[in-house]
Amino acid sequence: MASWSLYVFLLLLSCDVAFLKKKKTEKKENILARGWGDDITWVETYEEGLKIMQESDKPLMVIHHLLECPYSQALKKAFAENNSIQKMAKEDFIMLNLVEETTDPNMAPDGYYVPRILFVDPSMTVRADIAGKYNNRKFAYESEDLDFLKENMEKAKKPYHTEL
Numbered sequence: 001m002a003s004w005s006l007y008v009f010l011l012l013l014s015c016d017v018a019f020l021k022k023k024k025t026e027k028k029e030n031i032l033a034r035g036w037g038d039d040i041t042w043v044e045t046y047e048e049g050l051k052i053m054q055e056s057d058k059p060l061m062v063i064h065h066l067l068e069c070p071y072s073q074a075l076k077k078a079f080a081e082n083n084s085i086q087k088m089a090k091e092d093f094i095m096l097n098l099v100e101e102t103t104d105p106n107m108a109p110d111g112y113y114v115p116r117i118l119f120v121d122p123s124m125t126v127r128a129d130i131a132g133k134y135n136n137r138k139f140a141y142e143s144e145d146l147d148f149l150k151e152n153m154e155k156a157k158k159p160y161h162t163e164l
């Protein structure tokens with residue numbers, strides 16, 4: 001009798017642990033998503049992104065933003081709500097969103113501003129040729145520019161060959 005109740009007790013205890021573990025990983029993903037899409041696996045740092053990019057041979061998409069910036073918020077909302085963009089991000093890219101700048105000057109070809117999106121090809125080339133609509137801030141996108149962003153994601157998916 002005593003051993004039977006001990007068994008039940010242990011079983012309940014292990015269920016609880018599994019539940020806690022699951023909750024913890026989900027929470028961690030949400031933190032890295034920062035609202036840009038909870039179903040996407042986000043890398044945490046630029047260095048990690050470059051490493052996984054080379055291993056997976058998928059391009060890296062880097063979204064610079066700030067939580068308090070209304071333009072970042074608007075783009076984030078449009079990006080997170082658009083299924084086809086989310087699908088591409090999930091399947092074809094290594095994804096990184098950053099609220100702090102990297103130390104790589106190639107991540108700021110025309111200055112530091114947000115929102116700013118840059119693509120890196122698995123050959124380690126920052127695709128400064130893939131720009132948005134605005135001449136003064138070439139890598140900025142507004143929430144209405146999702147069609148443009150989608151086209152640029154298509155471009156970034158194709159392997160980049162430097163002309164030698």
Ligand SMILES: *[C@@H]1O[C@H](CO)[C@@H](O)[C@H](O)[C@H]1NC(C)=O
Pocket residue numbers: 081082083084085145146147148150
């Ligand atoms: C997602 O964005 C694409 C490209 O701009 C657009 O064609 C499509 O209608 C959008 N879908 C939704 C659900 O907003």
